[in-house]
Amino acid sequence: MKIAITALEKSKTSKMDPRFGRGAYFAIYDSVTKQFSFHENVAKDAQGGAGPKAAEQIVNLGVNKLLSSDFGPKAKSALDSMGIEMLLYSDEEKTVEQILLENC
Amino acid sequence: MLKYKIAVASGKGGTGKTTVSVNLFYTLQKILNQKIQLVDCDVEEPNIHLFTKGILESTQDVIIKIPVIDKDKCVYCGDCAAACAYNAILFVKSISHIAVLEDLCHGCGACSYVCNQPDVIIEKNKKLGVVNSFVLPNGGELIEGKIEIGTALAVPVIGKTLKATDENSLRIIDAPPGTSCPVMETIKEADFIILVTEPTPFGLNDLKLMIGTIRKLGRKFGVVINRAGLGDGAIYEYLQNENIELLMEISFDKNLARIYSEGKIIVEEIPEMFEKYTLLFEKIKINLNEADSDC
Ligand code: SF4
Numbered sequence: 001m002k003i004a005i006t007a008l009e010k011s012k013t014s015k016m017d018p019r020f021g022r023g024a025y026f027a028i029y030d031s032v033t034k035q036f037s038f039h040e041n042v043a044k045d046a047q048g049g050a051g052p053k054a055a056e057q058i059v060n061l062g063v064n065k066l067l068s069s070d071f072g073p074k075a076k077s078a079l080d081s082m083g084i085e086m087l088l089y090s091d092e093e094k095t096v097e098q099i100l101l102e103n104c
Numbered sequence: 105m106l107k108y109k110i111a112v113a114s115g116k117g118g119t120g121k122t123t124v125s126v127n128l129f130y131t132l133q134k135i136l137n138q139k140i141q142l143v144d145c146d147v148e149e150p151n152i153h154l155f156t157k158g159i160l161e162s163t164q165d166v167i168i169k170i171p172v173i174d175k176d177k178c179v180y181c182g183d184c185a186a187a188c189a190y191n192a193i194l195f196v197k198s199i200s201h202i203a204v205l206e207d208l209c210h211g212c213g214a215c216s217y218v219c220n221q222p223d224v225i226i227e228k229n230k231k232l233g234v235v236n237s238f239v240l241p242n243g244g245e246l247i248e249g250k251i252e253i254g255t256a257l258a259v260p261v262i263g264k265t266l267k268a269t270d271e272n273s274l275r276i277i278d279a280p281p282g283t284s285c286p287v288m289e290t291i292k293e294a295d296f297i298i299l300v301t302e303p304t305p306f307g308l309n310d311l312k313l314m315i316g317t318i319r320k321l322g323r324k325f326g327v328v329i330n331r332a333g334l335g336d337g338a339i340y341e342y343l344q345n346e347n348i349e350l351l352m353e354i355s356f357d358k359n360l361a362r363i364y365s366e367g368k369i370i371v372e373e374i375p376e377m378f379e380k381y382t383l384l385f386e387k388i389k390i391n392l393n394e395a396d397s398d399c
């Protein structure tokens with residue numbers, strides 16, 4: 001299973017990015033291969049529709065479960081329609097590595 | 105016959121912008137022997153009709169065409185999603201998922217243009233809002249744009265509202281508050297822009313933003329200070345340094361607030377205010393005549 005969260009930086013020690021659609025990076029943990037990967041959010045500077053665009057990327061990356069402290073309404077319905085599990089989560093202290101390992 | 109387009113704008117809400125539009129309109133309809141149109145482009149919350157008590161003469165819908173995708177015939181090539189500049193088509197090839205996000209769609213038609221499969225994309229109408237025209241007891245007209253609740257596309261509604269006005273009349277256009285796209289759509293073709301502000305630090309900050317944008321558009325403008333006497337003198341210093349014309353000042357006055365709250369028109373109740381707005385128009389006319397002799 002692949003679990004993802006938005007991250008402020010491209011590293012395991014990064015803190016989570018509170019935004020989804022306009023978050024800087026996606027940090028992904030694959031529970032089968034035990035690997036972390038980081039991807040720039042292609043939608044972060046989009047004029048409009050950043051949420052659904054980011055949702056597309058999440059699906060293309062093979063993610064099954066997504067953590068964020070703020071899914072916009074458009075992102076939410078897009079993720080819903082594509083069967084992605086969403087979890088509202090907020091912690092500004094922990095690293096994305098800790099968060100992903102605890103929630104997978 | 106004067107055919108000016110005068111826009112009234114403000115960097116933020118609640119500065120008295122609409123009061124200035126309405127009172128200038130009543131003043132001009134009295135002093136000029138021609139048709140004056142008041143145009144309410146504050147399409148999210150048009151409220152001028154509450155003051156003017158006109159008779160609704162006509163209503164037209166503002167419609168865009170949005171795509172409907174036949175999923176049985178779609179070959180999931182993704183061309184439509186790639187062509188959409190507004191991210192309004194959700195498309196993931198690996199799971200054969202395609203959906204039109206109607207809220208984001210601007211009705212530009214690019215998707216149906218690029219789709220090379222027959223009959224996959226058909227278009228349906230979506231109503232964005234209405235344009236209402238009222239005839240007023242003073243002989244003038246009010247044209248009002250109003251977006252449908254739940255739609256976010258103000259710009260096409262403003263465009264249609266401005267198009268519904270009469271080019272042979274003098275038009276006073278009440279812009280939405282702020283400096284966003286809808287405001288630009290409203291003021292970009294105005295001959296003159298009246299900026300309404302308050303003499304407070306917030307007011308000054310918003311005014312500077314607004315003036316920055318207007319200068320980029322290359323439009324003529326001047327400033328009206330409402331509730332003069334509040335705040336500090338920083339705004340006067342700024343206007344002087346920047347060589348911006350102060351067109352009019354309205355003092356903070358409980359009497360004016362009362363007349364306004366009773367839904368009455370200030371220039372019809374207080375002769376000095378009528379004089380003030382007449383003078384305001386004289387100043388605008390001088391600005392516009394200068395423009396003529398320049399070219
Ligand atoms: S009409 Fe234009 S904005 Fe709407 S979905 Fe098609 S390409 Fe996108």
Ligand code: SF4
Pocket residue numbers: 173177178179180181182183184185202218219220221224225
């Ligand atoms: S361009 Fe036409 S065929 Fe291709 S994905 Fe879009 S709707 Fe389907």
